[in-house]
Amino acid sequence: MPTEILMPALSPTMEEGKLAKWLVKEGDAVTSGDVIAEIETDKATMEVEAVDEGTVAKILVSEGTEGVKVNTPIAVLAGEGEDVSAAAEAASEETSEKPQATPEPGTEKAPSESANAPVAAAPKGPEPASDPEIPEGTEMVTTTVREALRDAMAEEMRLDGDVFVMGEEVAEYQGAYKITQGLLDEFGAKRVIDTPITEHGFAGLGVGAALGGLKPIVEFMTFNFAMQAIDQIINSAAKTLYMSGGQMGCPIVFRGPNGAAARVAAQHSQDYSSWYAHVPGLTVVQPWSAADAKGLLKSAIRSPNPVIFLENEILYGQSFEVPKIDDWTVPLGKAKVVKAGADVTLVSFGIGMTYAMKAAEELTEMGIDAEVIDLRTVRPLDIDTVLASVKKTGRCVTVEEGWPICSISSEIGFQLMEKAFDYLDAPVARVTGKDVPMPYAANLEKLALPSVADVIDAVKAVTYTA
Amino acid sequence: MATKPKTAASSSQGGTRSRSRQSTGRTATKTPVIAEFSKEEELVAYHDMLLIRRFEEKAGQLYGMGLIGGFCHLYIGQEAVVVGMQMALKPGDQVITGYRDHGHMLATGMEAKGVMAELTGRRGGYSKGKGGSMHMFSKEKAFYGGHGIVGAQVSLGTGLAFVNRYRETDNVTLAYFGDGASNQGQVYESFNMAKLWKLPVIYIIENNKYGMGTSVERASSNVDLSERGASFDIPGEQVDGMDVRAVKAAGDKAVAHCRAGKGPYILEMLTYRYRGHSMSDPAKYRSKEEVQKMRTEHDPIEQVRKRLLDKKWASEDELKGVDKDVRALVGEAAEFAQTDPEPDPSELWTDILR
Incomplete structure (x- = not known):
């Protein structure tokens, strides 16, 4: 045979x-x-x-x-x-x-076959609606999230000699996920620094360098490993400005992939959005599109404050249109209405947007007009943009991959109860990752993550169309 | 590897030995380094150590009166370490330490008023009353805190040294920590990177023999903490941390090593704190005799005082005059710290972000 x-x-x-x-x-x-x-x-x-x-x-x-x-x-x-x-x-x-490959085990996340899966690495992601920040007639360049992040770092490093990047495999290996590809060649070993596998130590070293006046970009190979360093991130980076009565700023960016990738099990599949969003003194960003990834990372590097920049491995390979504008930046702390709609507000961020956007598309076919908001920054939370939308639609569904308890969804739900109680026509619903450690088995992993169907079900519930 | 675990007995006398280890970590020499001080140096050391002593006594008093809250870790007994090291520095060199930090701040030239007012949580304190005993900073004096998590300042200090190398200055960073912190993992992560990248940082282990209530012998498998850099090939020395001259001499040597671009250096200062770990520590883990012996035989200030008098570089009256000036300065600081208003309530919401 x-x-x-x-x-x-x-x-x-x-x-x-x-x-x-x-x-x-x-x-x-x-x-x-x-x-x-x-x-x-x-x-x-x-x-x-x-x-x-x-x-x-x-x-x-x-x-x-x-x-x-x-x-x-x-x-x-x-x-x-x-x-x-x-x-x-x-x-x-x-x-x-059978010229086409058969659907294979292990690729359940293939894009078009499974509506419930996160969008796959290769094809272009759904297009964001026209961004009011981009002037009419601007040339758009198809760019992956990966390239956008690299471009953002390179541009900022060209502008400011105090910016440097350090982390495991960022230099000679060109990045474990290729995000720092080419940076060593352009900026040299002084500014693109391979560290030993020593998260606690190099996070502390980075914070010390920031207190001393440099602007480090510290890459964690994944944010799961940043738990080894979380004391330095919270106790040193986030609190020193306050503890010093405003004397010691800490302009540092901690970035790297966050959340579930694919089949990497419980210790490598956690979303830290709400962990860091809990902490005063931190700015927490989680972009979805390449344009936002680039614009937000540039803003993060320029920020005088510590910024947690949560990326997503599955999004790295996705392409989006990035405006060809000199010095494209996106403001921190500002949400974006990606799709306008009248019937229900979907609030999401990061890879959660892939479920929200796909669901909105299917809901349109069912006659439900959803507005989709990409938070982009989860701390500070742009609750005003969410409020304006919910006051219009009267209904809200939040979508995120993180665990439900004390989540970003919990916070949005509470703030809507405080600030938009009289506008709500239904209780706020949330679609989140399930309250379990991430399983390895393909079918269980799929069950543990949110799905487009979950979003649609939640929308039907809040619009009483189930 | 020639690390010889020392027995508890051989290292328990504290404060009287000096020995150095070459950078190979293989040879050990026992050459006590005592650099003679000039009259001016003796007088500066006397004044600066006395200021710390009197300041800390006053802080203890204010704590007892309920004017200082929270944790308050006094530096009494260890004064020679920071004063001797500071004498080896030049402007631009950075200092960072843990939470037993009042002495370090005064040594770097931060004002007693501002430090004391921070202890009482007043708006004129170095952190506007928002940091307290453990968290004070001065960009001007290159003092980077004041950190409450045991060992965290070691990584941070290594980062400050990274700045010196990045900016290609010849400044050095002093990263102070205690014998207790010397068992934290990030200390070794930092040692590794500092040596790998030849960072100009002096790791100063203030071995006052107890990490809170646990003696070094009960906490450390090898009680010669100067050897803690051996597996990173970082040279280390034990220094009589009760003799300001020995500290200064060791400091000079380590600073020269760092400024020459040879990377980090470890100084283990054999020292002693007379008071408990913090104000709330009755210190029942050691005998009164042990404390008394250190005070009478090795007190850092008494040593200088005796030399000044023996050499007739100062009279009893002149030294009393120094004490009077120091007491006046500390008294003023205490007065300010009690009359300065508390921070404005609006300060609750400031300095969270820039």
Whole structure:
């Protein structure tokens, strides 16, 4: 029986990649461990090794092909004693019957198949409605969140010699998630600094450097690891200005991916929005679109205060339109009405926006006109923008991936009760991650995260259309 | 590795030894460094140590009267450490420490009035009354606090040294911490980065023999804390922290090492606090005799006083005059700290963000 070689998943969030290069040709004999191809993901170029022994009977996907879905057969291997040409023929018949890859286990998050899943890495995300901050006629450039973040850092580092970036693998490795790609080349090792794996220490060192007058960008490989450093973030970064009677400012940005990625289980899948939003002295940002990621990160770096900048691994590869404007910044602490609507207000931020936007789209088809607000900054909370919307719609559903207890949703619900009680036509509903540690199993992980269906159900409940 | 765990007995005499270890961490020499002071240096040291002593006595008194609240950790007994180290610095060198910080602030030249008013929580305090005993700062004097979490100042201080290197100055940072903090993990994370990046930081371990109520022997597997940098190849020395001359000499050497771009240095100051850990500590974990012995035989101020008199560099009357001036300064500070108004209620909401 010939063996199919499938497009491998080379990272937890990879859904497709480019078959950059074949290192074998049809007729070549391979043994397990031989490097047979190079595959480019949005994070890195990786080598693919043969797992089985045999002869390459047919190459199904030619080199240079982009967007090859994970688990698509890319070649056929004839085993020992098998007829190579027969195997090749069988393979081409088979592939012509089903040219598309079958839906595979492990890619439940593939975009269009599953409405409930977060939007996948590759295709363009939903377009934000026209942003009033962008002048008419501005050229828009399709940019991934990853590139937008890198551009923001590079631009600010060009402007201000006191800005530097430090963290694990940010320099020579070019970033564990490639966010700092190219920065070492441009700015050198003095300003792009690889640290040892020592979160508590380098967070404290960064805060000390900020107290001393520099403007550090401290990257956590993920915010899960920042728990080792949370004392320095809260006790030193957030409180020193107050404790010093206004003498010692701490202009520092702590940034990195936050929240669930894909199948990385409980210790690597936590959303820290409400943890940091609890703390006076911190500014907490969680962008969704690339334009906001860029504009907000630039503002964060310029802020004289400590900023927690929560990114999302799944969003890194998504593309959005970014205005081509010199020095594009987005103000901290300002929410954005991404889609106007009359019937219900959806309030979300970060990757939660993917559920909210998709739900709004489906709700439109059902005749419910939802307004969608992207908070963008969760501390300070732009409650005025939410209030203005809820006073118009009378109904509100919050959407976030974090746990429900003491969440951003809890805060919004409470403030709406305080400030818009008489305008509410239904209790505020929240769609959040479930109140459990993140499970590993694909089906359980999916259940633990919010879904578009959850959002639609909540909207039906608050509009009494269930 | 030639780290020889010391027995409790061999290290318990405190304050009388000086020894140094080369940067390989393999050889140990026992050469007590006593740099003779000039008359001027002796007088400066006498005045500055006495100021701290009298200030702390007054703070203790005000605490007893209920005028100072919360935690209050007095520095009495340890004065030679900060005064000797300060004599080795130049303008622009930064200082950071933990919460036993009043002495450090006075040594850097911060005003007694502002410190005392902070202790009483008044608007004229260095932090407008919002920091208290453990949290005071002065950009002007390059004093960076005043930190309440044991060991946190070590990473922060390493960051200040990073600034010096980044800006390519030849300034050094003094990061003070206690024997208790020397067991915190982030201390070693900082040691590693400081050595890796050759940061100009002097780690000063003020070993006053007790982390709150736990003796060094009960808390540390190796009680020679000067060897704590061995696995990072950071040179370390034990210094008689009761002798201001030994402190200054060790400080000079460490400062020169840092200014020359050779990276961090560790000074373990063998010192002693006469008072409890904080004002609320009855200090039942040590004997009265132990305290008394340190006071009578090793008091840092008495040592200077005796030398000044022996060398006839000052008369009894002149030294009494110094004491009188110091008492007057402290008295003024205490008066200010009691009459200065509390912060305006509106201050509750200021200084949260810039």
